[in-house]
Amino acid sequence: MDYRTVLTTCTYCGCGCNFFLEVLDGKAIGTIPCKTSPVNEGKLCIKGWNVHEFIHNEKRLKRPLLRKNGRLEEVSWDEALDYTAARLKEIKEKSGPDSIGFLTSAKVTNEENYILQKFARAGVNTNNVDHCARL
Amino acid sequence: MIDSIKDKVKELLDTGEIKGFLGLVRKNGHIGPHLFQKGDELVDLSLGDNKIAGDSRYPLNKYLMNIAKAYPEETFGVLIRGCDDRGLQALYTWNQLNPKKVVAVGITCPQELADACECLKPFPEDITAGECAKAGEQKSVAAVDALVLSERFSYWMDEFVKCIKCYGCSNVCPMCFCNECSLKCDDLVKSGELPPEIPVFHHTRAMHMVGRCVDCGLCEEACPSGIPLRTLYKKVGSIMEDKFDFKTGMIRGQRSPLNKIDSAEGKK
Numbered sequence: 373m374d375y376r377t378v379l380t381t382c383t384y385c386g387c388g389c390n391f392f393l394e395v396l397d398g399k400a401i402g403t404i405p406c407k408t409s410p411v412n413e414g415k416l417c418i419k420g421w422n423v424h425e426f427i428h429n430e431k432r433l434k435r436p437l438l439r440k441n442g443r444l445e446e447v448s449w450d451e452a453l454d455y456t457a458a459r460l461k462e463i464k465e466k467s468g469p470d471s472i473g474f475l476t477s478a479k480v481t482n483e484e485n486y487i488l489q490k491f492a493r494a495g496v497n498t499n500n501v502d503h504c505a506r507l
Numbered sequence: 508m509i510d511s512i513k514d515k516v517k518e519l520l521d522t523g524e525i526k527g528f529l530g531l532v533r534k535n536g537h538i539g540p541h542l543f544q545k546g547d548e549l550v551d552l553s554l555g556d557n558k559i560a561g562d563s564r565y566p567l568n569k570y571l572m573n574i575a576k577a578y579p580e581e582t583f584g585v586l587i588r589g590c591d592d593r594g595l596q597a598l599y600t601w602n603q604l605n606p607k608k609v610v611a612v613g614i615t616c617p618q619e620l621a622d623a624c625e626c627l628k629p630f631p632e633d634i635t636a637g638e639c640a641k642a643g644e645q646k647s648v649a650a651v652d653a654l655v656l657s658e659r660f661s662y663w664m665d666e667f668v669k670c671i672k673c674y675g676c677s678n679v680c681p682m683c684f685c686n687e688c689s690l691k692c693d694d695l696v697k698s699g700e701l702p703p704e705i706p707v708f709h710h711t712r713a714m715h716m717v718g719r720c721v722d723c724g725l726c727e728e729a730c731p732s733g734i735p736l737r738t739l740y741k742k743v744g745s746i747m748e749d750k751f752d753f754k755t756g757m758i759r760g761q762r763s764p765l766n767k768i769d770s771a772e773g774k775k
C-alpha cells in the first residue's frame with residue numbers, strides 16, 4: 373500500500389493556497405488544506421477543496437492537439453512545437469511581430485509566466501502579453 | 508511527550524502489530540498528515556503544535572476511514588487527542604471503522620488548549636503520554652444565549668450571511684461521512700446558488716451534526732469567513748445532553764439516540 377500526502381499549490385487562481393493532495397495507491401482521493409501555510413491557514417474556497425477531482429478526469433487534455441483537415445488530432449510534443457515555431461516565424465515575417473499576442477495563465481507558476489513574457493518580448497519582439505485574470 | 512509517542516509507535520511498527528501509523532509530520536517546513544510505515548521516519552513526527560498548542564491539528568480519523576476502506580484487513584495506528592477519541596468511539600458505533608483494526612495512540616492537551624476549546628474532556632480515555640488538563644470553562648454558548656431572542660437571531664444571521672459556501676466545514680469534519688450529503692440535496696440547498704440561503708444551509712448542517720459532532724473545532728478553523736460554527740454545534744450538543752443525556756463519543760459503545768431507531772431501545 374502507498375498512502376501519501378503531497379504538498380502542492382492550488383492551480384485555480386493566483387492566490388497560491390497550499391494544500392496536501394491525499395494520494396492512495398497513485399490516485400488522488402482528497403484535498404487537505406495546509407494549516408501552516410501563511411497564505412490560506414487551513415482554509416480553501418470551493419474550487420480548491422475539489423481540486424483532486426480534475427486530476428483523473430477523462431476529459432483532461434494530456435497531449436497536444438493540432439487541427440488537421442478541420443479536426444483536432446493528438447500529436448507528439450515535437451510535432452506540435454515544430455508546427456508552432458514554424459507558424460510563428462511565418463506570421464512574424466509576413467505581418468510583423470505585433471500581429472502576434474500571448475495569453476498567459478493564472479494556473480501556472482510565476483516562473484512560467486516570466487518565461488512566456490520573455491519569449492514574447494525577447495523572442496518574438498512584441499509587448500502583446502496579457503493574462504486570463506484581466507479577460 | 509513526543510519521545511514516548513515515538514517509542515510507542517516504533518514498537519507497534521516493529522512488532523508488526525500495525526501496518527502503518529497515521530500521525531502528523533513536519534516536512535518541507537509545514538505540518539501535515541502522514542502515514543508512517545517505517546520506524547526511521549519517526550524523527551519528523553509532529554504532534555500538531557506549531558506556533559501554539561494544537562494549532563496544526565488535522566482530522567486524522569477522516570483519512571483513516573479512507574485508508575481502512577481500501578485495506579479493511581489491515582490494522583492501523585492513529586494519533587488521537589480527546590476529541591479524536593470521542594470521534595473514534597462514535598465512528599465505531601456508526602460502523603465507519605472497525606475497533607479491532609484500529610490502535611489509538613493518545614496524547615493529552617495542555618490547559619491553554621482545553622480553555623481555548625472550552626473542551627469537556629481534553630484527553631483520551633487511554634493516554635500514552637501527557638498530563639490531564641481540567642475541562643475548559645463553557646463560555647461561548649452562554650454568551651450567545653444571554654442575548655434576547657431578536658438579538659440572538661440577528662447575531663446568527665449576521666454571521667451566516669458571510670458564508671461563501673465553500674463546504675469546508677463539512678469537508679474537514681471527521682464526523683461527516685454520509686454517502687449522500689444533505690448539503691448537496693437540491694431540495695434543501697440549491698446547487699449553483701451563491702451565497703447559500705440562510706439560515707437553511709447552516710441549520711441543515713447543524714441538524715445533521717446532532718449526535719455526531721465531537722466538538723473538535725476543526726470546522727470553525729477551516730471556515731474562511733470566521734463564522735463561529737463551533738458555538739453553533741456546541742449548542743446542538745448541549746441540547747442532546749439536556750434532552751437525551753447523550754454526549755457524543757464520551758461513553759464507549761453508547762449509540763446516539765438517532766442511531767438506534769431500528770432497535771427496541773430506539774422505539775421506546
Ligand code: SF4
Pocket residue numbers: 561588589590591615616620621622624626627628629630722723724
Ligand atoms: S477539543 Fe479538547 S481534546 Fe480536542 S484539541 Fe481541543 S482541548 Fe484537545
Ligand code: SF4
Pocket residue numbers: 676679680681682683716719720721722723724725726727737740
Ligand atoms: S466541531 Fe465541527 S468539525 Fe468537529 S465534529 Fe463538530 S461539526 Fe465536525
Ligand code: SF4
Pocket residue numbers: 669670671672673674675676677726729730731732733734736
Ligand atoms: S466553512 Fe464557513 S464559509 Fe465555508 S461553507 Fe462552511 S460556514 Fe460557509
